Amino acid sequence: MSYPDGVKPPVNVPPPQPQETVHEVEANETLTEIGQPYGLDARQIAERNKLDKPDQISPGDTLILPTIKQHPEPTVPATPEQAKVDTALKDHLLAQDNLAAMQATSGQNGNASWPADQIAAQQQLVASTGDKVETAVGDAIRAGLQADGKPIDAANIQQYGDALAQRYANDPAAQAAVKAAVAETQTDQEVKTALADASAKPDARGVIESLNGSLSKLSPEAQTKLLDSAEFANLIDTRVAPEFIAPIKDGVPESSYNGAAEALDSLTRLEKISAGADPRITQALAEREIAALEKAGYKDDGYGQGHIGIEGTNALVRLAGSLDSSSERGSLLIDRMAELKLDTTQIHMAVAQGASPDLPLAIAARIGGPDSQNRVLQSTLEGVRMYANGLKGDVDKLAKETEELNWLINNAGASMTPQQLDQAIKQYIADKGPDWEKKVQGMEDKIAADGLKLLDQFDTLRLSGRMDAANGTIDKILGDQSSRYAVSLALNKHPEYVDTQAGKRLMQNLAYGAKGGEQFLKLGKEFANAYVRNNVLSAAQGYDVRNPASIAKAEAAIERLKDPTFARLIGIDLEGGKFKTYTDLVDNLKKTLPAAGDTTQDIVQKLKLHADAMNNLNDRLTHEGAKPAFDKNQPAGQILRTVGLGFATVGFLNTLGKANDGQFSVTDRNDLNAIVSAAGLGQKGAELALGMGLVAENSTLGHFGAGNRAYDGSALDQGRLTRADRVFGLLSAGFDAWAAVDSFRGANGAAADPIKGGLYATSAAGGTLAALSGTSFAASLGIGAWAGPVGIGLVAVATLGLTVKDRVDHSNLHMNDTSAKFLQNANLDPDTAKALVDQSGEGWSPVTLLAQYAQNKGYDLSNPAQQAQFAKWLNDMPLDQLEHVRDWAHHTLDEFDGDVTKLGTDTRVVESTGTVNTTTGPVTVMDMPRTVGQIDALIAKYGATPLPTA
Incomplete structure (x- = not known):
């Protein structure tokens, strides 16, 4: 056999042929033992080395082993075109074998390495013969399809190519080369078709x-x-x-x-x-x-x-x-x-319309003189500010469009079961007409698209080299609620943005380079949220504990939590041992994944052990006065608990085999509650798991649940429970708790702000509503198919409403028949509902206080039977007495500033009284009720019956 063109043997003569191997004999070795790993017998080795006798070997002798690969002929007769494939394959496989042997034998047993130019020449030979295989395979496929009268398209190319590859089933190397050529033929055909279509x-x-x-x-x-x-x-x-x-x-x-x-x-x-x-x-x-x-x-x-x-x-x-x-x-x-x-005199105008400022910044970098540069730069920054300001109109329109329903859910909804609230929402949407949902969705989509453009502008500004000016502009823009909402909604609807080049750069800058103010920190958390949704939670789609590939996908997704940039964004210090501890916890998180055969108790135990591991670490990892890094109220702790909870829940549901049919028993729901509780997110997590509860800003609620792609990029069925965003929307609704301020009770020295607290609670409810939209799981829990746009609308109003203090005018807008009709879904008679839509002097709904009164007496208004008892009690109360109770509730709400959690749980039935100084001396008068017992006394005073204890 001759060497390939241009390839010469190394200087050690005689070298082996390229397909042969050099072996140095060791003590006590025989030819049979030497040949066994290579599939050779003693005779073949002796003949190649011209040994008269097999035992003529000694330690240190050099033998050449004839290990040339034998490529068998195809078993199926070839067509003329396929025969050309056979010829091309022989040359290609020989070139591959030569290259492999040259690389394997270089430097072995005293042989000089093959010169680099000879290796390169052989690599070129492999490539050129590979091109000939591709051409021959393509010709054979096209000829075969034409002979069969089939169109030459990707599907038929694949089908014929598979059959062609089968001719080489007895030669894996040949078959692999043919399959690669088939794939290239498909690609070529796709390109050819695309170009032909365009040319037409x-x-x-x-x-x-x-x-x-x-x-x-x-x-x-x-x-x-x-x-x-x-x-x-x-x-x-x-x-x-x-x-x-x-x-x-x-x-x-x-x-x-x-x-x-x-x-x-x-x-x-x-x-x-x-x-x-x-x-x-x-x-x-x-x-x-x-x-x-x-x-x-x-x-x-x-x-x-x-x-x-x-x-x-x-x-x-x-x-x-x-x-x-x-x-x-x-x-x-x-x-x-x-x-x-x-x-460049008006160059900011294009930026103000949403264009990326790449060209203005390139101009600023090119022109001479600091004054001219600064003029172009300031013009560019003004364009970005103008674009951000232009978002306010669209956000205001969305808020206005959904404001009424937001208010009804946040007030009248307090007295309803989830089923009743669902029915009330459906009725409201039906009354608005068939195009209302589409209108709201269109408004959201536009705001989200504009938010993405704004993020692109931020990215370009950060690349400008003028960090101080860029950071100041970005921080000021994000300080505006409309811009902040647009960016949040953009990342919520399009978490995949974090994997774009601009998204990656921004995420890196926010983690390592940004030196902006509070808004930069918040934006960093938004990116962290989107990263989790896009890179981790998407793997929960169809997570199947019985499928090793699905488990491997889940483990790989969890592994992405170790990304250092992401870790920085959630507050993990990369220096010292804390990052190592964090990555160890991520590895531990993989152990919480349900396995085939796991019972509910097994899943619960895994989650509990994981939560306990984090709880036990806090004392050792946190210096005095600092917040525990892995506490359930800190970002890292929330993520490590909630991600585990999500995979555990999906695995549990798929193990039941009921993930899509919605047939859940009471036991199943109890099991879900146990799983949620085991994750260690606290009581609020358990409430959220049922799509209910009042959640403050420092909870784990937020923006989870806007993705619409599976882990592999395919579109997801909008109604499937296993759609990752819905599952995680139900379980966590996101990590929108970064400020860690308990608005209801006050935290970190801040005064309690029930107005803000109520609006954040609305935002949380909105995230849950959107997440549950259209799922059979929601129906199985008695929640129903929530309207998707409603959820995002709630978030919009919550964001904007934080600055609204004129509660009276705002609330009085809803003292109407629409509110009364909505409230009737709580099993209330029309007259009862009409009486209760009257608001207090400061704009608070009495329904919220009456619902809190019932809850403090042991009622679970999500339970249909107990809610029916509450509604019957209201309906049975004479109207004049109900109006008296309502009016006193107004006074209490005004004093509580709307925070119904201030209602005392003291059940002692005593009248609430106060003292008024008059000209004739102090006089004792009735005062507003502040406890459950005082409300009981007030109701009895007017001749009605207090609500019985549940």
Whole structure:
């Protein structure tokens, strides 16, 4: 056998052939023993080494073992085209074997290494013969499909390719090479079809729309091949570019003053043609446009009459913002844009409309003089501020659109079971008309899209090199509630943003580089939330304890919690031993995953041990005066508990086999409660697990539950319980508790703020409602199919409402028939409901206090039987007596500032009295009730019957 062209043996003569191995004989070895690992017998070794007798070997002798790979012939007869595949495979496999042998034998047993140039030559031979295999396989597939009368498409290529690969079932190396060639053939066909479809379109816009639509459906490999192909470049040059460069292709006309109109015409055409296109396609178009502008005389080279005016400059800003400025191609192109003759006097206007400020910042970096640089930079920052300010109108509209339902849920809903509240919401939505939900969803989607643009602008500002100015602007923008809500909603609906290049950069900056104020800390937590939803919780989709692949996927997802950037965002110090402790806890979290055969008690025990491990660590890891790092109220502690809880719950439900049919028994619900309690999130976690409860800002509630993609990127069934966002929305609704302020009771020295507390509770309820939308699990718990848009609407009002102090006007708007109708869903008679919608002097609903009164007497208003008793008690009370009780409830609520948790639990039935000084002396008068017993006394005083103790 000869060596490949250009390959010579090393200097140690005689060397083995490339497919052969050198073996040095050791003491007491026999030829049989030496050959056994290689599948050789003593005779074969003796013949290759010209040994007369098998025992003619001694320790230290060198033997050449004929280990050349034997590639058997295919068992199925070949067609003429398949015969060409066989020939190409022989050359390719020989080249592969030679390369493997050269790499394996280099430097062994005294042999000199093969020279690098000879290894490189062999690698080239492997590549070139591989290309021939791909060509032969492609020809064979196309010929075979044509002979069978089948269309040449991806599906048929795969089918025929699988059959072709079967011819080499007795040769794994050959079969692997054929399968790789089949995959390449599919890719080539996908690219060819995409280009053909685009070429068939009648105009430039059609070509781009077709390419863009095809690109999104192609594999990553096919996308790259398409965009790098000569055919793609030719299609752009011949069918698309001429349409937008036409106004400037002949340079600036003599009739034009400076060519600004022609440049704007060209850029406007490009903007229309490229609208909505993939940035990589836009990049190709932009390169043609900038080259044409440079050729036409618009480059700032000190002479020529071409000049791009204000509108054209802003069009360029928008174009630059649609490119990937982090790529080398994109960055270089933006730099070329900055070298054109531009008018920067109004450059902020494009940024104010949502464009990324890449080009203005490139201009600022290019121009000379600090004053000029500062002018462009300040103009850019003003554009970002203007864009953020423009979001307020849309957020206000959303809040206004959902404000009434928010108020009804937060007030009248306190007296209802989940089923009743669900029915009330459905009735309300039905009364609003069929398009109301779509309208709200559309408003949310627009705000979220604008929030993503704002995040992109933040990213670009952070890359500007002017950190102080950028940080100050961003911190001020996020201090505005509308901007903050838009960003929060964007990350809630699109957690995948954290894995974009801009998202990764922002997350890194927030973790390591940002030196902004409080708003930067909050934004960092929002990114941490999105990271968990996108990279960890998505693996809970369909988590199956019986499937090893599903378990491995879950473990890999949990492993992502070790990302140092993420750890920094949730407050873990990367220095010293704390990060090691954190990663150990993440490893321990994997042990909480339910296994096949686990009982409820097994799952409970795993979660409990994990929670106990964190509780026991706090004393050792926390210095005096600091908060325990892994406490249930701290970010890291919440995440490590809630993620474990989520996987445990999904695993439990799938083990039951009832994850999608909604058939849950009382025992099943009790088991779920036990699992939630074991996670160590506290009582509020258990309440939330049932989609109920009042949760303050320092709870684990928040923004979980907006993703709509499975772990593998596929779309999720909107009604499946195992949809990860719904499960985790139900269990945690997120980690929106970063400020750690108990608004109801006051914390960290802050005064209690029940107004803020009530609004945060509304926000929490909103997250739960959205998470439970349309799930059979919600129905099994008696919660029903909540309306998705309602939840996000609640969050919107909660965010904006924190500054609303004019409660009277706000509340009086709801003293109407709509509120009374909504309240009737609590089993209340029309007259009773109408009496109870009357609000207090300061705008508080008496329903909330009466519901608290019932709860303090032992009633669980989520229990239909107990809620019915409460409703009957209200309906049976004479109307005039009910009105007296309502009016006294108004006084109590005004004194409590609406915080019904201030109602005392003392059951002693005594009248509440006070002293009033008059001209004739002090007089004892009735006073507002402040305890359960005082309300009982008040009701009895008016001749009615107090609510019996449950």
